Amino acid sequence: MRxxxxxxxxxxxxxxxxxxxxxxxxxxxxxxxxxxxKSYFFSEKKSVRGCKIARKNDLLVSRVxxxxxxxxxxxxxxxxxxxxxxxxxxxxxxxxYLYYYLIHNSDFYRYLGENCTGTMYPTIxxxxxxxxxxxxxxxxxxxxxxxxxDKIIPKIDRVKELLERIPQIIKRFRQSVLTAxxxxxxxxxxxxEYPVVERAGELLERIKKExxxxxxxxxxKAKNAGRRKPPKPHSFLIGxxxxxxxxxxxxSTWLGNLIYDFRYGTSKKSDKNNKxxxxxxxxxxxxxxxxxxxxxxxxxxxxxxxNKISMGDILIVRSNGSKDLVGKNSIVQxxxxxxxxxxxxxxxxxxxxxSEYIYILLNTPFIKGQFFSNAKSxxxxxxxxxxxxxxxxxxLPPLKEQREIVRQVDxxxxxxxxxxxxYKKEKEKIDKLPQSVLxxxxxxxxxxxxxxxxxxxxxxxxxxxxxxxxxAAKPYKKRNSSKRCQAH
Numbered sequence: 001m002r003x004x005x006x007x008x009x010x011x012x013x014x015x016x017x018x019x020x021x022x023x024x025x026x027x028x029x030x031x032x033x034x035x036x037x038k039s040y041f042f043s044e045k046k047s048v049r050g051c052k053i054a055r056k057n058d059l060l061v062s063r064v065x066x067x068x069x070x071x072x073x074x075x076x077x078x079x080x081x082x083x084x085x086x087x088x089x090x091x092x093x094x095x096x097y098l099y100y101y102l103i104h105n106s107d108f109y110r111y112l113g114e115n116c117t118g119t120m121y122p123t124i125x126x127x128x129x130x131x132x133x134x135x136x137x138x139x140x141x142x143x144x145x146x147x148x149x150d151k152i153i154p155k156i157d158r159v160k161e162l163l164e165r166i167p168q169i170i171k172r173f174r175q176s177v178l179t180a181x182x183x184x185x186x187x188x189x190x191x192x193e194y195p196v197v198e199r200a201g202e203l204l205e206r207i208k209k210e211x212x213x214x215x216x217x218x219x220x221k222a223k224n225a226g227r228r229k230p231p232k233p234h235s236f237l238i239g240x241x242x243x244x245x246x247x248x249x250x251x252s253t254w255l256g257n258l259i260y261d262f263r264y265g266t267s268k269k270s271d272k273n274n275k276x277x278x279x280x281x282x283x284x285x286x287x288x289x290x291x292x293x294x295x296x297x298x299x300x301x302x303x304x305x306x307n308k309i310s311m312g313d314i315l316i317v318r319s320n321g322s323k324d325l326v327g328k329n330s331i332v333q334x335x336x337x338x339x340x341x342x343x344x345x346x347x348x349x350x351x352x353x354x355s356e357y358i359y360i361l362l363n364t365p366f367i368k369g370q371f372f373s374n375a376k377s378x379x380x381x382x383x384x385x386x387x388x389x390x391x392x393x394x395x396l397p398p399l400k401e402q403r404e405i406v407r408q409v410d411x412x413x414x415x416x417x418x419x420x421x422x423y424k425k426e427k428e429k430i431d432k433l434p435q436s437v438l439x440x441x442x443x444x445x446x447x448x449x450x451x452x453x454x455x456x457x458x459x460x461x462x463x464x465x466x467x468x469x470x471x472a473a474k475p476y477k478k479r480n481s482s483k484r485c486q487a488h
């Protein structure tokens with residue numbers, strides 16, 4: 001039978017109450033603790049009244065949300081810490097044994113959550129923390145466990161650190177693909193193999209004629225229906241805004257020249273309980289194609305045609321408190337019913353040009369940079385308007401090459417998606433590994449047991465004796481046991 005005891009923390013560790021001095025550095029607040037990697041940092045803030053002193057190897061447990069349960073071990077000879085920490089001093093247990101016992105202990109965190117008090121800032125008392133029970137292994141086994149974990153946990157942390165670089169690498173890869181796509185580099189070899197059928201300049205002229213034809217068609221429809229003429233599309237701008245060196249098949253132009261119209265969405269209120277026309281909102285602009293889940297609905301189906309979407313349209317976020325969301329966009333891929341779009345979105349309807357190519361353009365760093373430089377902020381809300389969008393400078397390749405660009409980008413992005421999927425699976429495994437290793441350690445399965453180890457019961461008796469000596473040398477004020485919080 002294994003020689004393992006269980007004991008409350010207050011029986012084998014000491015709760016330190018050493019008072020600190022106001023106005024000193026280095027001072028540690030609970031907000032200076034990184035819950036994830038158990039590290040901490042110091043700000044320029046000086047210690048405050050009621051602070052404590054913690055010394056090297058003391059264990060700090062945060063008692064207050066949002067860092068409640070964060071655990072760190074002090075590396076400095078001494079430092080001043082917030083009274084929101086419970087400071088625990090080791091007596092005769094192995095160094096870092098308690099640290100490893102608690103850092104990924106789901107039972108401990110559940111215990112804290114179940115026994116905290118308060119609503120605004122839920123807090124756990126020091127008495128409750130120290131009433132938690134842990135297993136006591138023989139001292140030499142504790143040392144073997146801590147030494148083994150000192151080797152394993154840093155390796156896991158290193159793997160985590162390497163894994164965390166992958167999302168940024170994938171993001172840079174996608175950005176480089178998009179940049180290569182709209183600057184002609186992605187299809188450089190393709191152009192050498194396939195002759196140009198229609199140059200971009202000729203395509204642009206065809207787009208101009210198509211925009212005029214469509215406008216006249218809509219005017220005729222409005223006349224026959226007894227409605228006013230629709231507003232004219234944005235003026236067609238002549239010339240090239242910048243010179244580009246991609247041969248004579250490509251040209252630079254303005255986004256407004258490639259779009260039949262820019263429209264703002266409906267400002268009518270929508271709700272999930274309404275029975276009218278569904279409305280696409282900012283939360284539906286998630287990826288390349290619009291996500292039609294979680295739609296809200298208008299009170300009725302009476303919606304202006306200018307506030308509806310059609311296949312091939314692109315919706316762009318025009319207004320949001322987050323600058324990163326402004327300019328985010330999605331394509332309308334398919335529709336089973338009539339759908340409106342909300343006022344914080346702009347609908348653009350490409351003319352002849354491939355919608356997927358416009359989507360690629362809108363998501364390049366070059367175009368996003370123009371969005372951000374033109375975005376205006378009012379009362380913390382960032383905005384772009386149709387006029388600014390129409391004057392965004394873009395690169396236009398021939399129509400056939402646009403389709404090849406879309407094909408190659410989709411292929412490369414599919415590769416990136418697979419990499420991202422592998423990363424998420426591996427990250428999930430690695431995130432669970434520390435808890436798994438620690439659980440194994442404190443089941444007594446990580447290191448060998450030695451029959452000659454001093455029994456845990458002897459260690460427990462020596463700790464009790466040492467505590468009594470320390471209390472005799474430095475008596476504490478007697479606690480009122482009636483006020484002490486009891487664990488459930």
